[in-house]
Amino acid sequence: MQYWMALLVAPRSQSQALDARLPLGWWALQFTPRVALYDDAVVLELSTSQRLFGGEAALRERVRKEALDMGCTAVAWAPTSTGAVALARCGETDGFAAPLAHTLDRLPLIALPEVAAEAHTLLRLGCKTLGDVRRLPRGGLSRRFGKRLLQALDGAYGLRPHVHEWLSAPEVFDARLELPGHIELADALLFGARRLLLQMSGWLAARHAGVRSFRLRWKYDSHRGRNAPDHDEITIHTAEATRQIDHFLRLLAERLAKTRLAAPVDEIFVHAQNAEPLEEMSASLLQEKTHGGESVTQLIERLSARLGPDKVLRAVLRPDYRPEWVQAWQPATQPLPRGGTALPDMPQPTWLLTQPLRLALKSERPLYQGPLAQVCGPHRVEAGWWDRTAAASADSSLVRRDYYVMFNEHAGLLWVYRELDVGEDRGSPWYLHGVFG
C-alpha cells in the first residue's frame, strides 16, 4: 500500500517571487525521491522509506514536526496523494485510522477543489459532503459536471491512479522568508534564518552533499532612512563541507551578534551553491559513547568567529638557527603546511620571550631573580649575515650570540644569551630569551 503525506502550504500571494512549496519540497527529498508539488501542497510517498529513519511512526512524526517548523500549515497522511491533501485541507490528519472511503465521505465539499468549484449546484442538490456526491449516479454526474469531477473523486478514493511529476533538487539553493514583523536587532534574524537553514539542510540531504559557505541576505524595509542601503548580506564559511544546521546556526549567531542593522528588516534570503558530496557516516550497531559535543574543527571555527581568526593560532616552524625566526603563527582555520622541520641540535626552551629581556650584572654574572648559575653552554648561534642592509639598525636580523642554560632556584631553568657584538653600548650583554618551563 502506498503511504502518502501531504504538507499544506499557505497559498502564495502575487507579490512572492519564489514559490514557498519548492524549498519544502527540496527538504522533503531527503526522505524519499518521490516528492511532488500538487495544488497548494507538497506530497511525498513514503512506503519505501518506512523501514528507514527509525520506523514508520518515527518518520511520520519527524516529517510532521519539521514541516510545521518550516511554516507548513497542516499535515495529513493517507493511502492516496489527493486524499491526503483533502484531509489536510479539512484539518484531519490520519487517513489510515479507518477505511479511507469512510474518512473521506465525511469531508465537506471544499476538500477537493474540483468538487468545490461545483459546490453551488451540488448544495442545491442536497449534497453537503463528499459521500453525498459519491452516492449520486455516476452517469448523471459525468454528464452534468464533466469528467474532471469524477476523476478527482476517483483519484482521492484510490480508484484511479494519479500521475505526479517528481521534483528534483536544483544546483543552487535559494529561499526567502517574509518576516512576520519588522526586525530591528540582528540577533532576532536568527529565528527566521533557522527556518531557511532547515530547508537548506534538507536540500543538502537530498543531494547527499554539504556546503562550505552560504550567504544570508536581508532586505531593509522600504521606509528606511535615506542613507540606508537596500539590502545587506553576510557570508558564512566553514572549513569542512557540512550540512549540520546547529553548526551553521552557531556560526551565524556569532556573526550576527557583531552585526548592526541599518534599518528594520522585513525579508531574508538564504543562498547556497557549490554543494560538495559528503561522506555519510554509517550508524553503528554497537552503541558508541558520544556526548553530543561538537568536533574540534567546529570548536576552532566557533572560537575564531567570536575572538577573531588571529586569536586562535597554530604554529608553523621554519628551519632557522635564530629562535625568533623559527616560529610563526597562523590562524588555526588555515590548512597546515606538510612536512617536518629540522631544528638545531641544542637545548631549546618551552617558552620564548617575544622581546629578549636585558639582564643586570653583578660581578660579571647575570642576575634574574637572583644570581644565575650556568648549567650548560655556550651554544653559538651566528646567522642572518646575509641581511646586510638591516645590520646597522636596532631590529637587525643579524644574530651573533652565545646561548647558555642557566639556573636559579626561584626562576628555574632559563635560556640566556650573551650578545657578542656589543658595539658602543656599555650595558650588559646578557639577555633572557626563554624559559624551560
Next chain:
Amino acid sequence: MQATPLPQRTAPEAVPGMAAQVWRGNQLGSAQGRVCPSGFKTLDTELPGGGWPCCAITEVLQPQCSAAEWRLLLPGLAALATPQRPLLVVGAPQQPYFGGLRLYGASEQCVVLVCAQTPAQQLWATEQALKTEGLAAVVAWLPHARAEQIRRLQACASRCLAPAFLLRPQATQFESSAAPLRVQIRLGGMHTLAVHILKRRGPMHEGWITLNALPPHLVDVLSRQSAHAEPEQEGAGAVLDGAVGRPALAVASA
C-alpha cells in the same frame, strides 16, 4: 593446572559490589571515569586512579607562572596529542616555543593556541573547549577565575573526555575550589620538581613528592657533563629536606 585458592572473605557482603562502593579512610579514592598517566610513576601512585583524571578539572598551583608547568604536564600529555586531536592552550602567559615543546613529542601541528585577552573570554573559550569531543587535553591559565566560575567549569568537565588543567597562582591555595584534584608545584633542585597534592579523593597528602623532570634535551647534555652535575635524587617518594615535619596544608575542600 593449579587450583586457584578461594578468595578470602573478611566480612560477609550484604549487597554484592558493596565493597567497591565503600571508601575507607586510609585508601586512596578511585577516579570517576578514565585517567591518563602523568608520565611520572611516583606521582601516579599518589593520584586517585593512577593518573590525571579525564572527567574533571585539575588545578595546578605554582608560585610563578611559566616556570615549570610544561615539565610537569607534557610527559603525560604529549603522547595523547595528534593533529586530529590537538592540545588546546588557553591564555598562555608567554609564547610557547616549539623548539622545546617538540622535544617532549608535542609537535606544532598538535597544539592550538587561543590568545583570549580578557578573563571573560578565557573562561568562555575554556568552557567551549570542555564541551568539545576530541581534544587531547585542555590547558588554561586562569589566574583571575572565581570559585563559582571554576565550579561551572567543573560541571562542564564532568562530561568531557579529555583531562583539563587550570594553571593558577599559588595564592589561590586557600580559596575553596570545586576541582577534585589540586596540585601544588615548586621548583626543586635543577633536575627536579616538587609536587604536593593539596586536595584529592583520599587521605590528605603530606610532604612533597620529588619528580625527576629535566627537559629531554638537557638530560643528554647533562649526562655528558655528569661529572660536574650534582648526584641525582632518586625520587621514589623522597621527601625534601626541610619539608619533613612541616604541618600539612589546609585542604581547601569545596
